[in-house]
Amino acid sequence: MNNTVAELLLKYKNGNITFSEWQELRAAVLSGEYREPVQADILSELQKGAPAAGWNEADANAILHTILSTAPAGETAGPLHRVHFLRRAWTRYAAAVIILLGTAGYGWYRIHQRTREDIVVQPPPATIRAAKNGAILTLADGSNVALDSAANRQIAAQNGTRVLLKNGQLVYAPGTVTAGETVYNTITTTKGNQFNIVLPDGTKVYLNAASSLHYPTVFAGRERRISISGEAWFEVAKDADRPFRVSIDQQTEVEVLGTSFNVNAYKDESSIDATLVEGLIRVIKGEERMIVKPGEQARVSSDISLIKNADVDKALAWKNGIFNFEGVGLREMMRQLERWYNIEVVYAPNVQDVKFFGKISRKVDLTTVLEALKGFGLHYEMKADRKLTVMP
Numbered sequence: 001m002n003n004t005v006a007e008l009l010l011k012y013k014n015g016n017i018t019f020s021e022w023q024e025l026r027a028a029v030l031s032g033e034y035r036e037p038v039q040a041d042i043l044s045e046l047q048k049g050a051p052a053a054g055w056n057e058a059d060a061n062a063i064l065h066t067i068l069s070t071a072p073a074g075e076t077a078g079p080l081h082r083v084h085f086l087r088r089a090w091t092r093y094a095a096a097v098i099i100l101l102g103t104a105g106y107g108w109y110r111i112h113q114r115t116r117e118d119i120v121v122q123p124p125p126a127t128i129r130a131a132k133n134g135a136i137l138t139l140a141d142g143s144n145v146a147l148d149s150a151a152n153r154q155i156a157a158q159n160g161t162r163v164l165l166k167n168g169q170l171v172y173a174p175g176t177v178t179a180g181e182t183v184y185n186t187i188t189t190t191k192g193n194q195f196n197i198v199l200p201d202g203t204k205v206y207l208n209a210a211s212s213l214h215y216p217t218v219f220a221g222r223e224r225r226i227s228i229s230g231e232a233w234f235e236v237a238k239d240a241d242r243p244f245r246v247s248i249d250q251q252t253e254v255e256v257l258g259t260s261f262n263v264n265a266y267k268d269e270s271s272i273d274a275t276l277v278e279g280l281i282r283v284i285k286g287e288e289r290m291i292v293k294p295g296e297q298a299r300v301s302s303d304i305s306l307i308k309n310a311d312v313d314k315a316l317a318w319k320n321g322i323f324n325f326e327g328v329g330l331r332e333m334m335r336q337l338e339r340w341y342n343i344e345v346v347y348a349p350n351v352q353d354v355k356f357f358g359k360i361s362r363k364v365d366l367t368t369v370l371e372a373l374k375g376f377g378l379h380y381e382m383k384a385d386r387k388l389t390v391m392p
Contacts, residue, residue: 005034009041029064039064128366128386131209131340133168135195138186140217147187147195158217159183161200169196174218182220188212189230192342199226202237203244208318209339210266231264233319236279248272252300255282261292262315268335272300275315321363325356334390341366343386350392 008025011017017025028034043060134148137155145155147170155170156163162173163185170187189195189207197205201219211230219242227247236244238258246254248265252272259279265272274283275297283290283298290304297310317324323340325333330353334345340362360369370380370388379391 002028002034004028005038006041009038013045035064128341128343130363130365131192131194131342133195134193135170135187135189135207137163137170138188139163140183140185158185161217163217169198171198172200172217174200183217184214185217186212186214190342191339199224199237201239201242201244204235206233206319208232209342228263228265230266231262231318233260233262233316235260248300252283252285255284256280262319264315266335266339269332270301273315274298274300275310275312277312277316317359318362321361323360323362323369325358325360327355327357329353329355330390334388337366337369337388343388345388345390347390348392351390352392 005025005028008017008021008028011021012025029038039057039060042064043057134146137145137147139145139156140158147155147165149165150168152164152166154162154164157175159182160175162175164171164173187195187197187207189209189211191210194209195207197207197213199205199215199219200217201224203224205213207213208231211228211232213226213228213232215226222242223245224239224242225245225247229248234244234246234256236256236259240257244256244258246256246263248254248263249272252265254261254263254274256279259281260277261279261281262275262277263272264275274281274292276292276294278294281292281298283292283300283304285300285304288304290298290306292298292306295308295310295312297307297312297315299305299307311326313320314324314326318336323333323336330351331347333356337343338345343366356373360372370378370382374380381389381391383389
């Protein structure tokens, strides 16, 4: 890597880069010549800080994206002290935190006019780890199977279809279909769990925490219809003769032919969001219909609205192992932590719903996330019953 570029990157890491120097670093990376060396340097720093955390190119690329998009207000703003990236003072947490901007914290202090020393913060009594692979499979006869074993095995046979646990995911291998009515299975992830499934047609579904998927063990007839609650990423197997339909509630569904998209349909969120990466989908609510193209997001509440330049990276952050808190309100952020770490969040009186800006790895434990957020103004109390109280 060019010595000048290396020096600028070091200044960025140490938090003392100026606006003009940041512009120079950004231009060098955007030129293409130095992008891979800079990304490799970031990944090397991550792996040195926590080699067992399993950092990969996606993590390094998330940091690089933030470097390119985060700038001080202007030349007179001086050094970029509000951005912290692997600063030595953060030895315990910096290797785990991808990047967290101080904007939210400073706003928090202005609102509450108090310092961190005013609050006695109790750390969690025990480590609460990030979500793991695990789910409950409900078979057609109503029996439940816990999917928390890493062993490859056949779990059941459902209407001629073999149900397999294979390489940490549930796989449906169609065989000879027996006569009779269509048989349905349901896979459910609780808080603190996620799981992947390959449906009988080859469609891949990635379930986020606190989500469920209801589907037939064989797709018969002219359509492939399933239903979900919570959040899921779909990679739909192409079959032009049998459209794939995702039912979300009594009135809302997504219709596709072959595509990759994300659906966020948690009941405690204010809308249902369908974000398209590849292909074409049609979102339907009652009599209303909306075509969604790649890079767009359909938002369903009382009606359907279309966001043409959707933040796809933000919508898919959960699947890529990242909490994306860019412009996210306190309560929305806490709902994500509730699902991922299987905790309950309550709020003391007079807690305002301020916004946060930043990205944190989903691989880390809850203590690390809370300590990082505390550094930017979050006050909390964690009790042994997994109840987190947010303080003003």
